Amino acid sequence: MAYSQDYRQMMIDKLHSGYSYRKLFAEYGVHTSTIQAWKKDIKRNPKRTNKINDEALRKDIENILMPSKENSQYALTVRKEQLVWH
Secondary structure, three states: OOOOOHHHHHHHHHHHHHHHHHHHHHHHOOHHHHHHHHOOOOOOOOOOOOOOOHHHHHHHHHHHOOOOOOHHHHHHEEEOOOEOOO
């Protein structure tokens, strides 16, 4: 879940005014380690870049479902009882 800069600042302000990490967690449901990370650096992290590229994923799936001679050892056979890799 992404939290706004204002929300993060409000949590840090409450921490500075005497709230404990545990009390903030109990009241707002934000984990203590998250609040500690905000205290170190309140800026939002940019979007993660480790997501799988859609086109690369599509090609991998096509290779599994319709294997060429080069990668036929990774073909997926679907049977009624189970999925079998061979």
